[in-house]
Amino acid sequence: MSGHPSTYEPKYAATRWLDQRLPIIRMGADFMTYPSPRNLNYWWTFGGILTLCLVSQIITGIILAMHYVPHVDMAFDSVQRIRRDVPFGWLLQPMHAVGASMFFLAVYIHMFRGLYYGSYKAPREMIWILGCVIYLIMMATAFLGYTLPWGQMSFWGATVITGFFGAVPVVGESLQQWLLGGFSVSNATLNRFFSLHYLLPFVIAGIVGLHVWAMHHAGQNNPIGVEPKSKKDTLSFHPYYTVKDGFAVVLFLLVFAFFVFYQPDALGHADNYIEANPMETPAHIVPEWYFLPFYAILRAVPDKLMGILLMIGAIAVLFVLPWLDTSKVKSMRFRPLARRFFYIFLVACFILGWCGAETPSDMVFTVGQKLGVSDLGGYLASIGAEFPSGENVKFIEDQTRAFTADALAACQSELAAGHALPEYCSQTPQGLNFVWLSRIATFLYFGFFFILPILGLVEKPKERPESITKAVLGEA
Amino acid sequence: MKTVMKKTLLIAATSLAAITGVGLGVAYAAGGSSDYEMKHVHWHFNGPFGTYDRAAMQRGYQVYREVCSSCHQLKFLSFRHLGDKGGPYYDEAYPNPNDNPYVKAFAADWTIQDIDLDTGDAIERPGIPADRFPAIYDNAAAAAASNNGKAPPDLSVMAKARTGGADWLYNILISYDKDDVFYNKAYGGQMAMAAPLSDGMVEYADGTEATVDQMAKDVTEFLAWSADPKMEVRKQTGTATMIYLLILAILAYISYKRVWRNVEH
Numbered sequence: 001m002s003g004h005p006s007t008y009e010p011k012y013a014a015t016r017w018l019d020q021r022l023p024i025i026r027m028g029a030d031f032m033t034y035p036s037p038r039n040l041n042y043w044w045t046f047g048g049i050l051t052l053c054l055v056s057q058i059i060t061g062i063i064l065a066m067h068y069v070p071h072v073d074m075a076f077d078s079v080q081r082i083r084r085d086v087p088f089g090w091l092l093q094p095m096h097a098v099g100a101s102m103f104f105l106a107v108y109i110h111m112f113r114g115l116y117y118g119s120y121k122a123p124r125e126m127i128w129i130l131g132c133v134i135y136l137i138m139m140a141t142a143f144l145g146y147t148l149p150w151g152q153m154s155f156w157g158a159t160v161i162t163g164f165f166g167a168v169p170v171v172g173e174s175l176q177q178w179l180l181g182g183f184s185v186s187n188a189t190l191n192r193f194f195s196l197h198y199l200l201p202f203v204i205a206g207i208v209g210l211h212v213w214a215m216h217h218a219g220q221n222n223p224i225g226v227e228p229k230s231k232k233d234t235l236s237f238h239p240y241y242t243v244k245d246g247f248a249v250v251l252f253l254l255v256f257a258f259f260v261f262y263q264p265d266a267l268g269h270a271d272n273y274i275e276a277n278p279m280e281t282p283a284h285i286v287p288e289w290y291f292l293p294f295y296a297i298l299r300a301v302p303d304k305l306m307g308i309l310l311m312i313g314a315i316a317v318l319f320v321l322p323w324l325d326t327s328k329v330k331s332m333r334f335r336p337l338a339r340r341f342f343y344i345f346l347v348a349c350f351i352l353g354w355c356g357a358e359t360p361s362d363m364v365f366t367v368g369q370k371l372g373v374s375d376l377g378g379y380l381a382s383i384g385a386e387f388p389s390g391e392n393v394k395f396i397e398d399q400t401r402a403f404t405a406d407a408l409a410a411c412q413s414e415l416a417a418g419h420a421l422p423e424y425c426s427q428t429p430q431g432l433n434f435v436w437l438s439r440i441a442t443f444l445y446f447g448f449f450f451i452l453p454i455l456g457l458v459e460k461p462k463e464r465p466e467s468i469t470k471a472v473l474g475e476a
Numbered sequence: 477m478k479t480v481m482k483k484t485l486l487i488a489a490t491s492l493a494a495i496t497g498v499g500l501g502v503a504y505a506a507g508g509s510s511d512y513e514m515k516h517v518h519w520h521f522n523g524p525f526g527t528y529d530r531a532a533m534q535r536g537y538q539v540y541r542e543v544c545s546s547c548h549q550l551k552f553l554s555f556r557h558l559g560d561k562g563g564p565y566y567d568e569a570y571p572n573p574n575d576n577p578y579v580k581a582f583a584a585d586w587t588i589q590d591i592d593l594d595t596g597d598a599i600e601r602p603g604i605p606a607d608r609f610p611a612i613y614d615n616a617a618a619a620a621a622s623n624n625g626k627a628p629p630d631l632s633v634m635a636k637a638r639t640g641g642a643d644w645l646y647n648i649l650i651s652y653d654k655d656d657v658f659y660n661k662a663y664g665g666q667m668a669m670a671a672p673l674s675d676g677m678v679e680y681a682d683g684t685e686a687t688v689d690q691m692a693k694d695v696t697e698f699l700a701w702s703a704d705p706k707m708e709v710r711k712q713t714g715t716a717t718m719i720y721l722l723i724l725a726i727l728a729y730i731s732y733k734r735v736w737r738n739v740e741h
Contacts, residue, residue, distance in 0.1 A: 038741050080552040080633070083706065090706035091713070235739065243735045247728040254721050261714025262524055265636060273637035273703075274629075472740050 006030050035234035036241050037222035039468050043117075044220070045248030046110040052249055053103040054208065058201050060096040068148065070194035072187045075150035076275040094264035100142050101267040102256050104290035107135060115321075116342055118330030119221040125322040127218060130211040132318045137204050139291070144197040146288060147190065151272030156285045158185045158193070167305045184278065224471050225330025226464055233468040284359065292356030293349055296438040297445070299360050310442070317449045324449055326456030334462040338455050341448055348444035355438035366431035371411050374426035376400070379407035382422065512661050514640060514647050517693065521642075521700055524715070527708050528701045533564035535680055536698025539691045541585070542678050544631065547623060547669075549612050552632035553702055555583035556605040562708040564698065574605040586610060626668035635696065635703035642700045649673060649692035 008029035010016040019026055067086050069078040082089035111131070114120055120128035147158045162185065166176040181188030219228070228234050235241070259266065267289060271282050287295050294311050301307035317324075332339040373379065380386060380403060388399035411425035421427070465471035520529035537558065540550070558565045559573030570576040583603035588610055592599045603610070612628070613619035619627035629637075638644040644662070651662035652671035660667045673688045680686055701707075 038739065077552065084552065084557065090710055094710075239735050240739070243728070243732045247725065247732045250721055250725040250728050254718065254725065257714065257717050257721060261710055261717060264710075270637055270639045270641070273633045 004030065004033075004035055007033055031216065032236075032238040032242075034216060034237040035228070035231070036220055036237050037228050037233060037468055038235045038240075039222050039224065039472050040220065040241065040244075041223050042244075042248055043109070043113040043223075045245045046106050046113065048245035049106045049249055049252045050103070050110060051208070052252075053099060053106055054201070054205060057096065057099050057103060058205070060092045060099065061198070061201065063092055064096055065194075065198060068194075070148070070191050072150065072190055072276070075148060075190060079149045091260070094260050098256065098259045098264060098267060100145065101259070101288070101290065102252075103138065104142070106252070107138065108290070111135065111318075112346065114221075115345075116332050116339075117221055117223055118225055118325070118327075118332065120322045121325060121330050122322070123218045124214075124221060127211060127214045128322055129319055130207055130214060132315075134204055134207050134211060135318075136315065137200055137207070141197060141200040141204065142288065142290065144193045144200070147185075147193045148197060149272060150190065150276045152274045152276055152280075152282050153269045153272040153285070155185055155276035155278065156282055157287055158189065160285055161287075162189075164308050167308050169305070221330060222468060223331060224333060224465055224468065226466070226468060226471070229467050230469070286357060289353065289357070292354075293352035293445075294356070296352040296354075296356035296434075297442050299356075300435065300438040300442045314442075314445060317446070321449070321452075325452045326454075327452075327459065327461070328456075329461040329464065331464075334464050335455075335459060336462065337459045338452070341451055341455065344444055345448035348441045348448070351441040352438060352445065355434045355441060358434045360433065360435040360438070362434055363429050364432045364434060364437050366429040368430050369427040370430050371408065371415065372426045372428060373404055373407040373411065373424060375424040376404055376407060378424035379403070379410065379422075382424065512647075512651070512664060514643055514662070515650075516643055517646055517696075519642055519700070520697065521707060524711060526711065528562065528564075529697055530564060530566075531682060532694050532697040533701055535682070535684060535691075536694040536696070537564050537582075538678055538680065539673075539695040540631070540698055541582075543672055543691075544695065545609075545612065547612060547619075547628040548631045549628075550609040550632045550702060551611070551630050554606060554608045555579055555586075555603060557705060558582060559605070560705065562701070562705060564701065576605070579605045583607060624668040628669065631699055631702065633703045635700040637703075642696050645699060646692050646696045649695070650689055 006026055006029075008019075008026045010019045010025070015025060018024070064082065067078065067082045067089065069075060079093065082093050084090075086092075114128060114131070143157070143161060147154045162176055162180055165179055166172045168175055177183060179189075180186065181192055222228075269286060269288075286292075294314060297314050298307040298311045301310055327335060327338065329335055332342055377387065385403070388396045388403075390396065407424060411421065414420075414422055414425070465474060520526060520532065540548075556573040556579060557563055559570060559576035559579035560566060563573070565576060565578040565582075566573075567576055567578070570579075573579050583605050586603040586607070586609070587600050588603045588607050590599055590601050591597070613622070616627045635642045635645055640647070647662040648660060648667075649672070651660050653659035653661065656666075657670040658666045658668075673691050675687050678686050678691065684690060
């Protein structure tokens with residue numbers, strides 16, 4: 001492991017025996033004494049927090065699966081039974097549902113930390129890529145799991161998301177039917193979603209193992225991005241970081257517990273308390289909050305396939321990030337220009353989340369109204385005229401155009417005179433709607449990844465400290 | 477020490493801001509479009525120490541039984557739930573709700589469709605605490621046919637199934653137009669259900685005056701319990717958990733300071 005010499009010495013005959021055959025205790029002991037940079041801040045505690053989230057989800061999930069019934073007629077009832085009659089079901093079910101949100105909250109902070117401090121750069125590309133794979137499978141798992149309670153949002157969310165596959169050229173329809181196990185979301189779909197929802201967390205756990213292995217091999221990054229050079233630059237993982245992570249974990253649990261005990265429904269949607277009904281589409285189909293930014297990117301594009309490609313691109317671009325960033329400097333602390341773009345990127349992500357929750361045609365803000373003619377027939381009736389008719393198409397077109405202009409003028413004069421607007425007039429609010437806001441934010445999102453290669457070449461980074469120890473003592 | 481605290485606060489604030497920001501966004505998105513302004517009630521069950529008002533729940537059950545239950549089912553509830561801890565008729569003398577005389581009497585008040593195990597004939601018998609609240613109609617089509625084409629929804633989780641929760645339920649019940657019994661201001665249009673409540677419709681045993689507002693509040697209290705029957709135990713456990721975690725946080729912080737006392741970082 002990264003050339004860090006093992007200090008473990010088996011004390012008993014049994015551990016000596018085991019150490020020669022399977023040095024698993026040695027591995028654990030070496031992990032505990034792993035030299036970690038001494039300047040890691042609280043943003044570095046989210047790795048431990050995420051491990052806790054995964055373990056919590058798996059344990060609560062296994063118990064919930066003992067009581068849950070994956071059948072379209074019984075799924076919703078079985079969740080109610082868990083909340084009402086299963087011992088501690090009232091605790092386990094919200095822990096699992098809120099736990100998903102907490103998991104994503106932590107993973108987003110963890111990812112933004114990696115972005116800010118350049119943790120994806122050589123020699124840590126594999127840590128980053130494995131992290132992206134984990135994130136991708138997490139999204140799949142969360143989506144599959146959200147289907148299981150079989151509420152209205154479960155059903156219609158599953159219908160919308162599986163509909164994406166139908167947009168694939170040529171094979172789309174067959175692919176979609178193969179995934180659903182039928183022509184629409186049905187019992188076959190629910191069964192396979194349950195099966196996969198149970199499988200994927202263990203895949204995540206496996207990749208987490210690789211993620212941690214790669215991290216122990218390449219070493220942890222740190223807030224100044226200068227690699228440890230001497231023993232003085234590092235501290236043993238235990239007790240220094242076990243205790244720091246422990247403190248952060250408890251703070252995180254306070255937030256977690258607040259939601260579980262006092263606001264278990266705040267992060268969900270009321271419609272999911274209505275049993276799935278394939279004959280009744282909800283007025284607004286909204287995904288869970290952690291998918292909202294991608295939902296906004298999807299809806300920013302009028303074409304379905306292009307929207308899906310852009311949404312996939314938003315995640316795919318993360319995989320190639322290590323090669324997009326051309327700067328040798330890791331930490332944004334020393335990259336004033338890149339840091340500015342990072343903050344713009346961060347804000348763009350939040351705006352996208354906001355757009356995803358709103359109706360696209362709704363206005364963000366309005367600047368005045370645009371006057372129009374909504375009912376030309378009404379205007380003609382009001383002045384006693386009739387629609388132009390006859391064989392001459394050009395004549396009809398000209399007349400219609402002239403009448404429309406007259407009607408608009410009438411609307412304007414009525415408005416100017418301060419009268420009530422006649423019914424044939426319409427007023428459309430002008431300003432920025434959420435489609436356009438999401439387009440701007442999407443542009444900023446991808447813009448960050450396009451500007452990164454250039455930034456590394458043109459930017460003059462600030463002077464970096466020689467070593468971690470010097471930085472620590474200099475700051476203190 | 478100062479910088480660490482500052483950083484800690486920053487992290488906590490950022491996480492909370494992220495969550496509330498998203499929460500508000502969603503809530504805003506789900507808001508209704510009508511001009512009706514929701515009346516917010518200060519419910520007994522609001523807040524971190526809120527409990528259900530037992531008397532209100534009991535009156536609420538009466539309203540449900542005498543008014544709502546002619547069309548609406550409570551399919552996720554059994555009669556025994558009424559006598560569960562935290563339920564409207566819980567009695568310490570009867571830890572097993574099946575023995576609770578109120579629960580037995582309420583169950584017996586309902587007729588349950590069953591099969592005679594000796595003859596196989598379809599029979600009707602009085603309910604027992606273990607029975608679920610029975611279906612009101614034979615099927616959804618029959619329910620819709622006798623109610624202006626819209627089947628009356630189940631009420632077990634109604635207090636959670638609409639944006640606004642219990643407030644929504646209460647506002648719907650008090651917002652019917654005086655002249656048009658189907659027009660509801662809170663709903664923002666015609667409903668399939670005509671105004672279900674009118675003053676003096678039920679006679680409360682405890683002498684409370686049965687105004688529409690009072691009955692709406694009571695039945696909402698009852699249905700809020702029905703949607704979240706474990707709320708009291710959840711909030712109590714929450715208090716204990718939060719205190720435990722706060723103490724643990726202080727201890728963890730002290731340990732952290734102690735372990736790192738000789739390390740500049």
